Amino acid sequence: xxxxxxxxxxxxxxxxxxxxxxxxxxxxxxxxxxxxxxxxxxxxxxxxxxxxxxxxxxxxxxxxxxxxxxxxxxxxxxxxxxxxxxxxxxxxxxxxxxxxxxxxxxxxxxxxxxxxxxxxxxxxxxxxxxxxxxxxxxxxxxxxxxxxxxxxxxxxxxxxxxxxxxxxxxxxxxxxxxxxxxxxxxxxxxxxxxxxxxxxxxxxxxxxxxxxxxxxxxxxxxxxxxxxxxxxxxxxxxxxxxxxxxxxxxxxxxxxxxxxxxxxxxxxxxxxxxxxxxxxxxxxxxxxxxxxxxxxxxxxxxxxxxxxxxxxxxxxxxxxxxxxxxxxxxxxxxxxxxxxxxxxxxxxxxxxxxxxxxxxxxxxxxxxxxxxxxxxxxxxxxxxxxxxxxxxxxxxxxxxxxxxxxxxxxxxxxxxxxxxxxxxxxxxxxxxxxxxxxxxxxxxxxxxxxxxxxxxxxxxxxxxxxxxxxxxxxxxxxxxxxx
Amino acid sequence: xxxxxxxxxxxxxxxxxxxxxxxxxxxxxxxxxxxxxxxxxxxxxxxxxxxxxxxxxxxxxxxxxxxxxxxxxxxxxxxxxxxxxxxxxxxxxxxxxxxxxxxxxxxxxxxxxxxxxxxxxxxxxxxxxxxxxxxxxxxxxxxxxxxxxxxxxxxxxxxxxxxxxxxxxxxxxxxxxxxxxxxxxxxxxxxxxxxxxxxxxxxxxxxxxxxxxxxxxxxx
Numbered sequence: 014x015x016x017x018x019x020x021x022x023x024x025x026x027x028x029x030x031x032x033x034x035x036x037x038x039x040x041x042x043x044x045x046x047x048x049x050x051x052x053x054x055x056x057x058x059x060x061x062x063x064x065x066x067x068x069x070x071x072x073x074x075x076x077x078x079x080x081x082x083x084x085x086x087x088x089x090x091x092x093x094x095x096x097x098x099x100x101x102x103x104x105x106x107x108x109x110x111x112x113x114x115x116x117x118x119x120x121x122x123x124x125x126x127x128x129x130x131x132x133x134x135x136x137x138x139x140x141x142x143x144x145x146x147x148x149x150x151x152x153x154x155x156x157x158x159x160x161x162x163x164x165x166x167x168x169x170x171x172x173x174x175x176x177x178x179x180x181x182x183x184x185x186x187x188x189x190x191x192x193x194x195x196x197x198x199x200x201x202x203x204x205x206x207x208x209x210x211x212x213x214x215x216x217x218x219x220x221x222x223x224x225x226x227x228x229x230x231x232x233x234x235x236x237x238x239x240x241x242x243x244x245x246x247x248x249x250x251x252x253x254x255x256x257x258x259x260x261x262x263x264x265x266x267x268x269x270x271x272x273x274x275x276x277x278x279x280x281x282x283x284x285x286x287x288x289x290x291x292x293x294x295x296x297x298x299x300x301x302x303x304x305x306x307x308x309x310x311x312x313x314x315x316x317x318x319x320x321x322x323x324x325x326x327x328x329x330x331x332x333x334x335x336x337x338x339x340x341x342x343x344x345x346x347x348x349x350x351x352x353x354x355x356x357x358x359x360x361x362x363x364x365x366x367x368x369x370x371x372x373x374x375x376x377x378x379x380x381x382x383x384x385x386x387x388x389x390x391x392x393x394x395x396x397x398x399x400x401x402x403x404x405x406x407x408x409x410x411x412x413x414x415x416x417x418x419x420x421x422x423x424x425x426x427x428x429x430x431x432x433x434x435x436x437x438x439x440x441x442x443x444x445x446x447x448x449x450x451x452x453x454x455x456x457x458x459x460x461x462x463x464x465x466x467x468x469x470x471x472x473x474x475x476x477x478x479x480x481x482x483x484x485x486x487x488x489x490x491x492x493x494x495x496x
Numbered sequence: 497x498x499x500x501x502x503x504x505x506x507x508x509x510x511x512x513x514x515x516x517x518x519x520x521x522x523x524x525x526x527x528x529x530x531x532x533x534x535x536x537x538x539x540x541x542x543x544x545x546x547x548x549x550x551x552x553x554x555x556x557x558x559x560x561x562x563x564x565x566x567x568x569x570x571x572x573x574x575x576x577x578x579x580x581x582x583x584x585x586x587x588x589x590x591x592x593x594x595x596x597x598x599x600x601x602x603x604x605x606x607x608x609x610x611x612x613x614x615x616x617x618x619x620x621x622x623x624x625x626x627x628x629x630x631x632x633x634x635x636x637x638x639x640x641x642x643x644x645x646x647x648x649x650x651x652x653x654x655x656x657x658x659x660x661x662x663x664x665x666x667x668x669x670x671x672x673x674x675x676x677x678x679x680x681x682x683x684x685x686x687x688x689x690x691x692x693x694x695x696x697x698x699x700x701x702x703x704x705x706x707x708x709x710x711x712x713x714x715x716x
Contacts, residue, residue, distance in 0.1 A: 146561055150634065
């Protein structure tokens, strides 16, 4: 693992390109400490939209995912769910933007579709693990639906709720990010503010975003969910642009058909020959460099995240720090893990220019903070022997060996997530697969874009399978509801 | 001569090459009230499970682990005894909000077992004895003429044990209970089957039997 990462460094493009990064840092720091809540136009609308898109996307994905989970024993359903969740929300958004334009439907579906695949998998696992001891006492003539709702569902319900809350938090992050492709959420204002160097405004937007995420448990009560859904449906901007049916039909029947088939009259050998040439060029010029860059970046970021985790987790662990130190640690980790990788990468990009470095640091920080938080929490319940050493000796000889397997389990679990994000960061100009996908959309070459998205999904599925095999071989277990 | 409901012929159950039941033959006649006694590990639970599987699961059962749905209320757990009598829609309706009709059906069962004030409490918040009585309630509500119970009153206090056991006896024609309390076993049954190390060593009427007559079962 480490060796792969070292080799990856050699090939990675990590130059600092900007002329005077320190000047920009100073301007940014000044902006962060002087947040400006008044300057930003339409900020309230953006906040409402961000929350409404997240609620509707997660609710719809939840609903679909539940029914998919019931059919999860069917191989085709499992494969389909793996495929739709291997494609990042932003890629879905880019696709739906071409189909439905800048409408509310684009935002909702971009979240709901990949989330339904995730919900289906997690819900199926939860239902599988439900306590079924009462089954023995039930008469054999009882209907299947009755058995399901009385035996499995009550036990799974509480886990469903916990997981949905976690997903809502992810949904808020994704919803904010959707602004970067043009939807009217916080990301839209954030991008404008960054682009114009208005760091005080950007700081204000980020603070509001952290507050929404930090207070999520205070306002997301199960009983209020129907109300939230109704309100969201009412406030969401449906009329951003009219959905044209012709557009939808053209997208599926013409736009995404590979170019050689589209222009050819009757389909003959020549069509296939030119299709082969088309696909070879696409693969050699775009997909392959994209895949290589994506893998290199993923591997460096994964090891970086692991290294940072080992530094981060003691910051919130009562075994190493007192109350005051831990509080500072918590604040740092909450901010780092609540900020989407995409925004972190954008900030570093402004400082260092477009290379792999901003992406590596952003991914390592964000994921290191997530795993560091989980590991820190894990050490809370550990019981130490009375004569245990202190400080660095305690860390190296006692705590670290005990949590190392759990640490590896979480790290491998994040592997696939890091790869999904790596591909997406291409939209910012780093030459991973997302860069080529974004360029293809910009050039209106939808056939290329779709094919590249499918390649990205397959790469993701490969990592997912590999990570699961490794975890199974090392007998590492990850509790789904922890992540 | 009463009708024979269940019978075993020279049944041996092995687990990992170790015999849990050896060479057991017995007949259960309709209307008999049987107590299974013996030390823990003598094979009582295995024998009961064996008879239950042979019955096509049509009898009311209280397994040792109770098999309650912990997040559901006492009402819902008792209601589950008749889950097979209704369609899915009616069952879901009662899961969301108990109907008046089912409340009228379930409440008397809970009252008899001293659970009336806990009817809407989730089972996981109840004491061990209350949970056990809920499991008995579900079995009684099933309305089967035959009742199997594996230590159904082990966690219930003495006074309530009598109420629970007499309710079970009154509501079912045929009853088989495994019991560790020998006094209660002799008081409520008319026939006692004693097991020792997986072998049936006693199968007699309880008429005139004293608790000391069973001492042999508990000696090493």
